[in-house]
Amino acid sequence: MDKKPQILARHRLAETRLFRIESMDIRFSNGVERTYERLVPGGSGAVMMVAMFDDDRFAMIREYGGGVEDYTLTLPKGAIDLGESMRDACLRELQEEIGYGAREFIHLKKVSLSPSYMSGGIDLVLVRDLYESKLEGDEPEPLELVEWRLSELPELFARDDCNEGRVLAALSLVQQYLAGRYPGDPL
């Protein structure tokens, strides 16, 4: 099973402003052939941040999600612009979404939404040493900044309006990192 399947052909099935759907004809090492479909995001990647006000308090935002057609409690995040470094993307998105800049950025992990069906991923970053600084973003309405505490993660995770797998992942990694149990790379 460690021998990767062979990709026999790729086809573009559909493309819209935001999404591209591809199919891939695949032959596994045991000879079985399948046609897979997957989503290929455009752009240069994306970042999601846990921005700490102190050792316990961090920033969440309340934002409308068109996918679930409701407001959800999520972490500041955004696309990396073409030619922009991951650190610069974090610094820009933070100022646009919560009105803070920062001096310390620690990369924790790149996660995939669905390894089966989506290429690409999002980089999870811990951000510290914040200072007030505001940039105008492209949000259709102002985002509401909500403070939460790492010491109250279970209460957050139990909320119906906090329902994004990678948000739970990012916060759990930050908790492990701050406990000295997980590695991080300064950006």
Next chain:
Amino acid sequence: MDKKPQILARHRLAETRLFRIESMDIRFSNGVERTYERLVPGGSGAVMMVAMFDDDRFAMIREYGGGVEDYTLTLPKGAIDLGESMRDACLRELQEEIGYGAREFIHLKKVSLSPSYMSGGIDLVLVRDLYESKLEGDEPEPLELVEWRLSELPELFARDDCNEGRVLAALSLVQQYLAGRYPGDPL
């Protein structure tokens, strides 16, 4: 901001075997109008399971992901068939993917892949009281069963081949549940 935006129109942009892309014309409560795109999955939902062999050891599978074009270490998961209960879907997928049945199923949370861009979600379930039982699934090649320990989650999360946000989320919730800090609902 608590007043939900009004959805003025919906359009189907593209549809393939697995994916449907919709656009929505939205008017926010401040009058700003935007066109959003989102993915609408078909089917009746999906489940992802943390199946415990004892208080520490749980089942992972090594599976080829067409999205990332590589093998990844993930949790047993699958679609809920039409008319099937969540519990029955868990029981069937477990037998197909790791060769075990189970007697105890505890629902922890429904998570979204991306509240902004995808409707639907996946239900995270803790599974206990396992017994050996095998069903044939539709996998193109046998899945490799890999045992891991809750006491070694940081080491798992640091691996490049374990990179699915909702896998990290499910395991973190199980750890909180077993510590008595997070609620669960028996299925």
